[in-house]
Every structure is written in C-alpha cells, then in structure tokens.
Amino acid sequence: MVTNIGPIYSNVGLKLSHIGPIYSNVGFKVRHIGPNITNFGLKVTKISH
Numbered sequence: 001m002v003t004n005i006g007p008i009y010s011n012v013g014l015k016l017s018h019i020g021p022i023y024s025n026v027g028f029k030v031r032h033i034g035p036n037i038t039n040f041g042l043k044v045t046k047i048s049h
Helices: 006-020 021-033 036-048
Strands: none
Touching: none
C-alpha cells in the first residue's frame, strides 16, 4: 500500500516502524487519510525522538 501512494511515504513508514508498533497503526491511517496528515506524522516522530 505504501508503494502505491509514493516513495516519500515509504520513508515515513520505516521511521514510524522503527519507533514502535503503536506508531505503525498511526502510519497506516496517515497514508489512508492523505498527504496533509504526512506533516503530522513527521512531527510525531520528532517529538518521540
């Protein structure tokens, strides 16, 4: 599904997976919602880090 959207999302998904399984679900929803949520995902990783 990630590849279907684009390569940019692939990087986000990998980072989310690296943080933990909880973020994995968030990543899936983010991709399903749209690119606007992409910014939110990046912020999440920054805060967690």
